[in-house]
Amino acid sequence: MLNSYSSVDKVLLAVDCIIFGFDNEGLKILLIKRxxxxxxxxxxxxxxxxxxxxKLDSAAxxxxxTYTGLHNVYMEQLHTYSEIDRDPVERTISVAYYALINIENHNQELIKNYDAQWFSVTDVxxxxxxxxxxxxxAIRRLRYRTSTKPVGFELLPEKFTMLQLQKLYEAILSKELDKRxxxxxxxxxxxxxxxxEKDMQSSRKGSFLYTFDKDKYDEKSLNDFVLNL
Amino acid sequence: MLNSYSSVDKVLLAVDCIIFGFDNEGLKILLIKRxxxxxxxxxxxxxxxxxxxxKLDSAAxxxxxTYTGLHNVYMEQLHTYSEIDRDPVERTISVAYYALINIENHNQELIKNYDAQWFSVTDVxxxxxxxxxxxxxAIRRLRYRTSTKPVGFELLPEKFTMLQLQKLYEAILSKELDKRxxxxxxxxxxxxxxxxEKDMQSSRKGSFLYTFDKDKYDEKSLNDFVLNL
DNA sequence: TCAAAAGTGTTCACCGTACACCCATGG
DNA sequence: CCATGGGTGTACGGTGAACACTTTTGA
Known part of the structure; x- marks a missing residue:
């Protein structure tokens, strides 16, 4: 029987984070030089x-x-990886999480000190x-999550233009979308x-800024959010 | 720094399985009396x-x-649970899997010996x-998976009628569907x-039997399978 | 006045959904 | 001949997708 706690093997549990950011150029992830x-x-x-x-959520x-100086960030557990030789040094099981952060807010000093850098997801x-x-x-999950929850806003600054929002979804889905x-x-x-308010950086005419209305979203029943782009 | 393998805490890793079956009455799960x-x-x-x-998949x-005598079964990793006090005896992290089995095929002796029983998911x-x-x-995931992969057939015998298939999907989605x-x-x-061949049990006229055509399914590009019921 | 981005509606094809009647058979 | 479940088609509304021109304003 397997029904005893004694004499059971313990293992090392790692947590790995896929940290996504967005900077109007495209979707980025944060990597570290080991x-x-x-x-x-x-x-x-x-x-x-x-x-x-x-617990795992807390570890993530x-x-x-530790690496970005950010808290209160959207995170989601992805999957647990357990191939025997995934880490050649020692048997390690790893639980992967992905995070969506506003790239403007992270601590640039910190990541420099840790030898971390942002990479475009198209060129990793x-x-x-x-x-x-x-x-x-993580990318597959993020694409799916897009249709289920308004996760895009996690990656944008408080105020953003429609074009920014569109470019973000284009980057996540890696396909072009029709503006209208x-x-x-x-x-x-x-x-x-x-x-x-308008953002006057991008054009002479200027483009209106928007904010995500979290309260309004929370009022809606969670199940009826579907976004097919 | 966290960058050393020594002096890291190891933990107990459990695997828990949500085992689904279907018997024309409804969706069932296998539970065990501890x-x-x-x-x-x-x-x-x-x-x-x-x-x-x-590895975790192998453990599942x-x-x-061990408990059903079945192998070659559809299984999918669900989520990893790590609340500090989830198991009051010892810190244990549990990775949950769900399995879809053909309920006719399991070893009934075995589950009797283990004090295991089938319960309707509506009455657990x-x-x-x-x-x-x-x-x-697991139920939430199974519902979603239904629209993504032809998982239903895993729960049915080799040959089945359309009505059986419909009742199965009704049980999974817990809503009634229109026959046509x-x-x-x-x-x-x-x-x-x-x-x-026809199944003559259910009616005088008899109803045609069907089989899942795995080869035909495998030929199709996996991405274009969508089933909205 | 012109270049550059912002903003705005309509049409069409397809799909999901609702819905009701005839068929075959064994007793 | 009839009761029982098996099997089949159509019409409508809503949604996704394609598509082009006008507006604003700083230089």
Missing amino acids: GFEPEMGKWSLIGGFLKKEE IRILD PKLIFDHDSMLRH NFISKINSMDILIKLE | GFEPEMGKWSLIGGFLKKEE IRILD PKLIFDHDSMLRH NFISKINSMDILIKLE
């Missing part, structure tokens, strides 16, 4: 180990905070271990506040 | 611990085999630890083989 063996000098997702008195939050170097497959998995269709779908969701 | 403390005598999902030289397969007793939330999560619409959607997917 400073220790094995695979020293190679690029890696940002990770750490689970502590004894900590702690790790994100070879990563260590099974981190490539974690990344693929996009705007009318977003408007029909009725979760944006159109501000009086 | 034979040891804590919570002895209470109902629980079927689980076990991860072994040192084993092993556990399913209070489960130990966080197993209730695992079950809720259901059949035309299923037929438009073009992944069933209509046999010459």
Whole structure:
């Protein structure tokens, strides 16, 4: 029988984070240059180990905070990876999380000190271990989540233009969208506040800024949010 | 820094399985009466611990085999649960899997010996630890998976009638479906083989039997499978 | 006055949904 | 011949997708 707690093998539990950001150029992820063996000098997702008195969500939050200085960030558990030799040094199980952050807000000093850098998701170097497959998995999940929850706003500044929002969804879905269709779908969701303010950087005419209306979204029944782009 | 493997806490890793079956009455899950403390005598999902030289998928397969005598079963990893006190005896992290089995094929002797029983998902007793939330999560995932992959056939015998298939999807989605619409959607997917054989149990006229055409399904590009019921 | 981005509606094809009657058979 | 479940088609409304021109204003 398996029914005894004694004599059961314990394992190392790691948490790896796929940290997404967006900077109007495209979707980015934060990678770190590994400073220790094995695979020293190679690029890696940002990770750490689970502590004894900590749940996985907390570990993911702690790790994100350590490397970016951010908390109160959208995170979601992805999958748990357990191939025997995924880490050649020691048997390690890794629970992957992905995070969506506003790239303007992170602590640039911190990531410099940690030898971390932003990479475009369309141009990611070879990563260590099974981190490539974690990344693929995270992008797939993010695409799906897009149709289910208004996650896009997590990646944008407080105030943003429609074009920014559209470019973001284009980057996530990696396909081009029609401006008119996009705007009318977003408007029909009725979760944006159109501000009086305009962004004058992008054009002579200027474009109106919007904010995500979280209260309005929360009022809606969660199930009826569907966004097919 | 977190960058050293030494002096990191190790934890117990459990695997819990939500095992679904279907018997024309409704969707069922297999539960076991716990034979040891804590919570002895209470109902629980079927689980076990991860072994040192084993990956999670293998552990889930092993556990399913142990309790049902089945292998080659559809399984999918769900989520990893890590609340500090989820198991009052010892800190345990649990990775949940769900399985879809053909209920006719399982070893009835085995489950009797293990004090396991099938319960209708609409009438499940209070489960130990966080197993209730695992079950809720599994049902939600199964519903979603339904629109993404032809998972229904995993729960049916080799040969089945259209009505059986419909009742199954009704049980999974817990809503009634229109017979004509259901059949035309299923037929438009073009992944069933209509046999010459009829099932004569259910009516005087008899109803044709079908089989899932796995080869035909595999030929199709996986992305274009969408089933909205 | 012109270049450059912002903003705005309509049409069409397809799909999901609602809905009711005839068929075949064994007793 | 009749009761029982099996099997089949159509009409409508809503939504996704394609598509082009006008407005504003700083230089």
